[in-house]
Amino acid sequence: MRVDDFDYDLPPESIAQYPADRREQSRMLDLGRQDGRVRHRVFPELLELLEPGDVLALNDTKVIPARLIGRRAGGGEAEVLLLEPAGDHRWHALVRPGRKLREGRVVEFGDGELRATVLEAGEMGMRLVELEHDGELLPLLDRLGRPPLPPYIRRATEALDRERYQTVYAREPGAVAAPTAGLHFTDELLAAIERSGVSVCRVTLHVGLGTFRPVQVERIEDHVMHAEQYEVSGAAADAINSREGRLVAVGTTVTRTLETVADADGLVHAGSGRSEIFIYPGYEFRAVEAMLTNFHLPRSTLVMMVSAFAGRDHTMAAYHEALAEGYRFYSYGDCMFIH
Numbered sequence: 001m002r003v004d005d006f007d008y009d010l011p012p013e014s015i016a017q018y019p020a021d022r023r024e025q026s027r028m029l030d031l032g033r034q035d036g037r038v039r040h041r042v043f044p045e046l047l048e049l050l051e052p053g054d055v056l057a058l059n060d061t062k063v064i065p066a067r068l069i070g071r072r073a074g075g076g077e078a079e080v081l082l083l084e085p086a087g088d089h090r091w092h093a094l095v096r097p098g099r100k101l102r103e104g105r106v107v108e109f110g111d112g113e114l115r116a117t118v119l120e121a122g123e124m125g126m127r128l129v130e131l132e133h134d135g136e137l138l139p140l141l142d143r144l145g146r147p148p149l150p151p152y153i154r155r156a157t158e159a160l161d162r163e164r165y166q167t168v169y170a171r172e173p174g175a176v177a178a179p180t181a182g183l184h185f186t187d188e189l190l191a192a193i194e195r196s197g198v199s200v201c202r203v204t205l206h207v208g209l210g211t212f213r214p215v216q217v218e219r220i221e222d223h224v225m226h227a228e229q230y231e232v233s234g235a236a237a238d239a240i241n242s243r244e245g246r247l248v249a250v251g252t253t254v255t256r257t258l259e260t261v262a263d264a265d266g267l268v269h270a271g272s273g274r275s276e277i278f279i280y281p282g283y284e285f286r287a288v289e290a291m292l293t294n295f296h297l298p299r300s301t302l303v304m305m306v307s308a309f310a311g312r313d314h315t316m317a318a319y320h321e322a323l324a325e326g327y328r329f330y331s332y333g334d335c336m337f338i339h
Contacts (some may be wrong), residue, residue, distance in 0.1 A: 001220050001281065006307060007298045008319055014326075015152050016333035019164045019183065026184045029322050029336040033290075036314035038321055041337075043184045046292070049337055052197030053245030054290075057236070059179040059253045060202040062170035064138065065145030065162070068116070070109035072100060078107045080116050080129065081148055082141075083176055084208050084229075089131050090119065092209075098125045110144045138173055148176050150331055152297075165331070174206035174229065180294045180331045181251030199243065201236040205229070205253040205275065215299055220280050225301065227274035230257045237261075237270040246289040246339070252302050255279070255288050255309075262287035280304040281312050290339035295322060295329040310338045 020026050028046065030039040050056065066082040078101060081094040095101045095118070107116045113133060120128040133140055146157045147165045167182035169190070194200055209226045217223050240247055240258070249255040260275040262268050266286050278301060291309055296302035307315040318336065327334045 002218055003215050003220055003299050004218075005312065006220075006300070006303050006316075008316060008323075010298060010323070010329060014323060014329045016328035016330055017153055017155055019160075019332040020328075023164075023168070023184050023186050024189055027327055027334040028184075029318060029327065029334070031310055031314065031318045031336050031338045033310050033314070033338050036311065036317060038318055040325060043335065044189060046337060047189070047192055047196060049339065050193060050196065050198045050248065051245050053243060054248050055199045055201055055240050055243040055245070056193060056248045056250060057240065057254045057258060058167070058169055058182055058185075058200065058202050058250050059205050059207075059257070060167075060169055060171040061175040061179060061204050061206050061253070062173045063147060063166050063175045063178050063207075064173050065141050065147055066176045067146040067148045067157070068107075068109050068114070068141075068144060069146070070107045070114075070116075073106040073108065076100065080107055080109075080127075081176065082145075084206075086128060091129055091131060093127050093129045094125045095127050095129075096125065101127065114140055114144055150177065152330055153332065169202065171202070172204045172206075172231075174204075175208070177207040178331060179205070179207055179251045179253045181254075181292045181335055183332070184335055185250075198245075199239050201239040203233075203236050203254060203257050204231040205257045207253055215301060220304060223278060223301065225276050225278040227276045228253075228256075229272070230260060230275050231272040232257060232261050232268065232270050234270040237268045240268045240287070247287055248290040248292065248339075249288045250292045252291075252293055252296075252305050255291055255305065258287045259285065279308050281308045283308045285309065290337070292335060292337050294331065294335050295319065295327065295333055297330070306338070 026043045028041045028043045068080045072078045079096045083092045115132040116129040147161045206229045
């Protein structure tokens with residue numbers, strides 16, 4: 001298959017620049033996995049589509065304020081986006097301006113409380129940096145860093161993003177992009193879902209470069225996914241394996257995680273590791289039986305995963321109908337429930 005098979009035209013005005021006033025105000029496209037039928041709903045109606053005995057699986061990763069704006073030694077602004085720890089105070093990172101941040105260059109943040117030294121230069125702005133700081137890093141990032149909004153949100157970070165670019169159930173720090181399908185939930189809606197007889201469990205996948213790295217090959221079979229850290233607890237595996245209804249994944253990150261740890265019989269195994277699974281049409285799903293997901297970028301691995309689950313033709317038709325109906329796309333946009 002070719003990457004072009006998963007392309008579509010998206011007007012810039014369809015890309016949500018802000019979240020809905022309230023999380024649960026999003027629209028939800030209801031897509032039949034088998035027949036491709038479409039119904040237009042609002043997000044709270046998910047409660048009507050879930051059934052007693054279902055298990056709703058959430059990703060409890062927490063976005064860290066990993067975007068740092070500082071100054072290069074010798075002057076000039078610089079940006080460092082921390083992606084993933086590499087041990088011994090070292091991090092893999094994206095930097096700008098890349099041509100100014102070669103090996104040995106230093107960037108300072110705040111009043112010199114945090115310094116990043118470039119150790120190695122890679123491709124596409126990638127760097128290995130060493131961080132120098134006093135005390136714990138995460139509290140320092142909370143004070144000096146900004147939420148790492150994706151580049152298609154073309155505005156400066158605002159105070160609201162610290163709350164809204166985070167799920168209400170985020171617990172485990174480590175992501176540099178939000179598991180956006182979960183942004184629509186409120187504590188009240190989750191409580192109502194549990195009261196309806198649906199079990200809620202949590203897994204962790206720290207969303208990283210693999211989520212937003214573009215596909216740069218013509219044949220999708222040639223693409224290699226960037227590995228992302230996951231953890232599935234024994235309690236989550238037990239809840240999933242003992243379910244009486246469907247396994248409903250909230251987001252592509254949960255889908256990746258569960259399909260990584262599921263065996264050929266569909267049993268989910270507890271454990272932790274790094275997922276490199278690349279799901280595209282032709283993949284046989286082992287565990288996930290329904291999926292809640294936002295709308296994704298053209299030509300991306302995420303739209304390929306959704307196409308694997310619902311079928312490429314059904315997915316592309318649903319995307320075109322969503323555009324015609326004025327749905328809001330991407331991280332702060334609307335969602336679709338595929339079942």
